[in-house]
Amino acid sequence: MNELALVDRLRKMRGVSGIGDDCAVFRPRTGEDLLLKTDQLIEGVHFPKSMRPETIGERALARALSDIAAGGGDPRCCLVALAVPRTKSERWILAFFRGLLSLGTKTGTVLVGGDLAHDDKVHSSVMVVGAVRRGKALTRAGARPGDQLYVSGRLGKPWDRKIVPRLALGRKLSGKATACIDLSDGLSLDLHRLCKESRVAAQVDDIPIVGGGNLERALHGGEDYELLFTLPPRSKPPAGTTLIGTIVAGTPGTVWLKGRKLPPRGYDHFA
Amino acid sequence: MNELALVDRLRKMRGVSGIGDDCAVFRPRTGEDLLLKTDQLIEGVHFPKSMRPETIGERALARALSDIAAGGGDPRCCLVALAVPRTKSERWILAFFRGLLSLGTKTGTVLVGGDLAHDDKVHSSVMVVGAVRRGKALTRAGARPGDQLYVSGRLGKPWDRKIVPRLALGRKLSGKATACIDLSDGLSLDLHRLCKESRVAAQVDDIPIVGGGNLERALHGGEDYELLFTLPPRSKPPAGTTLIGTIVAGTPGTVWLKGRKLPPRGYDHFA
Numbered sequence: 001m002n003e004l005a006l007v008d009r010l011r012k013m014r015g016v017s018g019i020g021d022d023c024a025v026f027r028p029r030t031g032e033d034l035l036l037k038t039d040q041l042i043e044g045v046h047f048p049k050s051m052r053p054e055t056i057g058e059r060a061l062a063r064a065l066s067d068i069a070a071g072g073g074d075p076r077c078c079l080v081a082l083a084v085p086r087t088k089s090e091r092w093i094l095a096f097f098r099g100l101l102s103l104g105t106k107t108g109t110v111l112v113g114g115d116l117a118h119d120d121k122v123h124s125s126v127m128v129v130g131a132v133r134r135g136k137a138l139t140r141a142g143a144r145p146g147d148q149l150y151v152s153g154r155l156g157k158p159w160d161r162k163i164v165p166r167l168a169l170g171r172k173l174s175g176k177a178t179a180c181i182d183l184s185d186g187l188s189l190d191l192h193r194l195c196k197e198s199r200v201a202a203q204v205d206d207i208p209i210v211g212g213g214n215l216e217r218a219l220h221g222g223e224d225y226e227l228l229f230t231l232p233p234r235s236k237p238p239a240g241t242t243l244i245g246t247i248v249a250g251t252p253g254t255v256w257l258k259g260r261k262l263p264p265r266g267y268d269h270f271a
Numbered sequence: 272m273n274e275l276a277l278v279d280r281l282r283k284m285r286g287v288s289g290i291g292d293d294c295a296v297f298r299p300r301t302g303e304d305l306l307l308k309t310d311q312l313i314e315g316v317h318f319p320k321s322m323r324p325e326t327i328g329e330r331a332l333a334r335a336l337s338d339i340a341a342g343g344g345d346p347r348c349c350l351v352a353l354a355v356p357r358t359k360s361e362r363w364i365l366a367f368f369r370g371l372l373s374l375g376t377k378t379g380t381v382l383v384g385g386d387l388a389h390d391d392k393v394h395s396s397v398m399v400v401g402a403v404r405r406g407k408a409l410t411r412a413g414a415r416p417g418d419q420l421y422v423s424g425r426l427g428k429p430w431d432r433k434i435v436p437r438l439a440l441g442r443k444l445s446g447k448a449t450a451c452i453d454l455s456d457g458l459s460l461d462l463h464r465l466c467k468e469s470r471v472a473a474q475v476d477d478i479p480i481v482g483g484g485n486l487e488r489a490l491h492g493g494e495d496y497e498l499l500f501t502l503p504p505r506s507k508p509p510a511g512t513t514l515i516g517t518i519v520a521g522t523p524g525t526v527w528l529k530g531r532k533l534p535p536r537g538y539d540h541f542a
Contacts, residue, residue, distance in 0.1 A: 004464070004535075020468065022453055023306035023342040023401065025408045028299040035294035038350040038398055040388045045354075071294040079309040081352075081396040083316075115396070117311045125352040125386070125396035127309050130294065137296045182293055193275070197291065264275075 003116055006090060013094075015101040016111045017077075024112035026077060026129060033137055035073040035130035039064040043122040053092050056122065057099030058162075063184065064128040065107060065165035066225045070182035072138040072174030073130030075109040075167065080126050083119035100126075107167060136175045138229070143179035143198035147230040147247040150237050155187060156213030159223040166227045172238050173229055180229040186220045190228055192253050192264035198230075201250025204257045208242045219257070220265055274387055277361060284365075286372040287382045288348075295383035297348060297400060304408055306344040306401035310335040314393040324363050325370030327393065329433075332371045334455065335399040336378060336436035337496045341453035343409040343445030344401030346380040346438065351397050354390035371397075378438060407446045409500070414450035414469035418501040418518040421508050426458060427484030430494040437498045443509050444500055451500040457491045461499055463524050463535035469501075472521030475528045479513045490528070491536055 007020050018024050028034060041060040043049055061078060068075045080100065084093060097111070104111055109128060132138075143149075152166050166182075173180055181194045187207065195202050209218045218224075230247055231237060248256075255262040278291050289295050299305060312331040314320055332349060339346045351371065355364060368382070375382060380399060403409075423437050437453075444451055452465045458478065466473050480489045489495075501518055502508060519527075526533040 021342075021410050021412070022338040022451075023308045023344070023408070025342070025403075025410070026305040026307055027405070028303075028305060030301055032299075034297040034299060034305075036297055036348070036350055036384055036398075036400065037294045038352045038384065038386050038396065040352045040354060040386050040396070042354060042388055042390050042394075045388060045390060067293040071292075071296070073294070077307070079307055079398060081309045081311045081398075083311060083313060083394070113307055113309065115309050115311050117313060117316060119313050119316060119394065120391070123313075123354070123390065123394055125309065125311075125398075127307075127350060127352075127396075127398040129307065132296075134298070137294070139292050139296070141292070180293075196275075 015105040035071040037067040038127040053095035054099030057096035062163035068130035069170035073132040077112040080114040083123040138180035140197035143230040149245040153226040154210040156218035177229040183224040189264040196253035199252040201254040204245040286376040306342040308338040309398040324366035328367035328370030333434035339401035340441035344403040351385040354394040409451035411468035414501040420516040423497040425481040427489035448500040454495040460535040467524035470523040472525040475516035
């Protein structure tokens with residue numbers, strides 16, 4: 001199959017719009033800022049060769065959507081750069097996009113463009129555009145001493161479960177949370193990042209651990225895709241979230257767990 | 272070097288803004304549409320292992336900017352997903368970004384985000400956001416029988432020269448050209464695509480060939496990165512462009528060269 005024929009097939013799928021031109025055209029609404037995110041998913045690095053193409057496609061989008069959730073945004077559209085070995089069939093590629101589009105249509109993320117190439121291994125980069133009320137994007141940078149530290153869900157989940165990006169929670173937090181980050185590389189590293197950007201420290205008291213999980217994995221395991229966020233003192237937290245600690249003054253980036261320093265040793269791709 | 276330290280270095284480079292959060296925040300201006308494009312550059316597929324990192328970085332951005340030019344837009348910002356082998360030094364990665372940012376600062380394209388990972392080979396996906404006056408984006412779809420067909424520059428250039436995206440020309444064509452495409456995969460294939468999207472055919476009479484080039488390469492060679500566009504009859508063409516033929520009624524996608532059918536056999540990644 002050639003690229004023209006493949007793109008023709010893709011254009012007919014549900015949740016796809018406007019692909020097949022040099023650029024996708026996107027009309028922003030007035031009063032909105034856009035959130036931009038790109039995220040890679042690489043065979044042998046982020047997933048095993050044996051993973052089903054539908055699952056790979058869904059995860060590729062879900063990971064980027066988790067960052068849009070952390071920004072408090074509504075996902076609008078995505079572009080997908082996909083490289084596959086020549087041995088992969090048209091059927092495999094279409095299954096990848098079927099998986100991606102199943103999550104896309106659920107979350108309002110339209111596939112508007114992309115790029116296809118051949119490579120030795122499967123390598124996808126998904127770029128998502130989200131929208132948020134002007135000036136209301138959540139960042140890692142606004143936490144203040146005295147703010148309360150919360151996390152959604154439970155931590156230490158197995159990496160290969162289905163990822164459910166916390167979009168509804170992110171939208172609720174927009175304009176309320178002082179800082180927010182998604183837990184993709186482990187609580188210890190991601191909380192360190194949030195504190196460093198906010199130029200504060202944090203004291204963690206307790207962590208909600210998933211059934212069958214353990215503290216080590218909850219602290220340093222990656223791929224939980226929950227939201228870690230801070231609220232001003234005396235704010236009411238949204239349902240399904242747990243108070244785990246407090247923001248304090250201190251050397252930017254320092255994290256204390258029950259009085260002991262917690263080193264940032266989650267998943268660092270360049271360590 | 273770890274990812275945190277590398278991102279810190281990148282944040283201090285000229286032409287970089289706002290990286291180091293879950294998402295980049297982009298504020299669109301009112302009255303503008305956005306052009307979105309993603310493009311891959313893979314070691315061993317799009318460039319040889321021996322290519323300098325500065326050149327790879329510059330090409331990675333230049334190819335995507337050529338598509339923004341074809342849409343008639345002004346580039347605004349970009350995100351870069353980069354995977355490199357563990358053997359590549361911090362120096363190599365910074366050189367890649369230096370090359371990319373040298374073109375970025377020249378063209379007003381700010382690096383606002385990205386994603387770093389390790390892989391066996393260098394693999395970059397660059398996503399560019401451009402802006403164009405509302406409703407004035409150029410597409411492949413508006414050519415009509417009677418329109419005149421033009422190309423910028425000369426075709427059949429060696430693939431490894433410096434790519435100069437035709438941004439100034441694209442801006443001039445916005446609101447004037449009826450259709451436009453950038454020549455990345457060869458005239459025969461890209462003109463076929465333009466005609467197919469516009470549901471027309473084309474007659475090509477003559478082609479400007481670069482010194483030292485030949486007709487075969489000018490017709491079917493990729494990577495010329497010139498603009499191919501159509502103007503209504505009796506329009507004045509911009510300087511530096513050549514009239515090469517006429518749009519005619521016919522089976523959508525058919526291209527005639529001096530009375531003989533020209534098959535679309537440029538560079539197809541999935542052929």
